[in-house]
Amino acid sequence: MPLLALDTSSDACSAAVMTDTTCFTAFELTPRAHTQLILPMVESVLKQANLELAQVDAIAFGRGPGAFTGVRIATGVAQGLALAANKLVLPISSLAALAQQAYQQLQAQKILVALDARMGEVYWGVFQVVAGQVQLQAEEQVLTPNAIELPKDVGWVAVGSGWSAYPELAERAAGLVTATCADWLPSAEFIAQLAWQDYQAGRAIPAEQAQPIYLRNKIAQTTQERLALKTR
Structure with a gap:
């Protein structure tokens, strides 16, 4: 196929x-x-x-x-x-595609995707792998880095250009994230x-x-x- x-x-x-x-x-x-x-x-x-x-x-x-x-x-x-x-x-x-890459290449099960949206904002999506498939949690959003509601638990993988474009977001999530791939598109x-x-x-x-x-x-x-x- x-x-x-x-x-x-x-x-x-x-x-x-x-x-x-x-x-x-x-x-x-x-x-x-x-x-x-x-x-x-x-x-x-x-x-x-x-x-x-x-x-x-x-x-x-x-x-x-x-x-x-x-x-x-x-x-x-x-x-x-x-x-x-x-x-x-x-x-x-496009956010799900980045989460899929993290799942395939890093075996990530919980993924935080942030793409630089310019104008001081990021495109944001929270994904988890369920039964071998990447699934969006809640909805995709466009937000300022400080307005993002981060998860409370640990063990997340961070991917996408938003993590390098807005260091303040990476700082906020530092205790939750185990790996970051900020150069992925x-x-x-x-x-x-x-x-x-x-x-x-x-x-x-x-x-x-x-x-x-x-x-x-x-x-x-x-x-x-x-x-x-x-x-x-």
């Missing part, structure tokens, strides 16, 4: 094809070059897997939260590819892993229903809305 996955929600740009036996990946740290790189990356991983787009079962993408423009690029590219090939899509949380490889679970559970949706997740509503205002606010 091959799946194609892509992500442009951060400064990293990535694509992956996951088959029954292997995951073929491409990952580059390329701020502001996502539009030029993502389609060649998709072609590259499909070629590595010896597949055509028509042969994948579904297309997964990082639906955010993350960089406003990057999340829109991933959604648009996934929709375009899916419509062209008549495939379903699987929107996957979302990757299509782990989006593919989560998408495989969602596909098996019947959560794939039609391409036209795919929506990005911004969390910060102010950024998602249209140009017309911003102009209207200025003229009031």
Whole structure:
């Protein structure tokens, strides 16, 4: 069951094809070059897997939260590819992808994900592994580091760029965290892993229903809305 996955929600740009036996990946740290790189990356991983787009079962993408423009690029590219090939899509949380990476690479069972959201805030998610699957606890949020309600227990793994961008958050969580990976960014490889679970559970949706997740509503205002606010 091959799946194609892509992500442009951060400064990293990535694509992956996951088959029954292997995951073929491409990952580059390329701020502001996502539009030029993502389609060649998709072609590259499909070629590595010896597949055509028509042969994948579904297309997964990082639906955010993350960089406003990057999340829109991933959604648009996934929709375009899916419509062209008549495939379903699987929107996957960029925060969950980081938690999945911590589970796979560090065997972490409890993960605190903080992505730098700029403007003095982080995208925040608390995850735990239940029956071998990463599950979100409560909801994803965008918060200032000091507004985050940290868990009371210990043994957490901290991942994501928010931990290095806001040292005060790391200081607050110092007694709870056993390991920190502050240089990690979302990757299509782990989006593919989560998408495989969602596909098996019947959560794939039609391409036209795919929506990005911004969390910060102010950024998602249209140009017309911003102009209207200025003229009031």
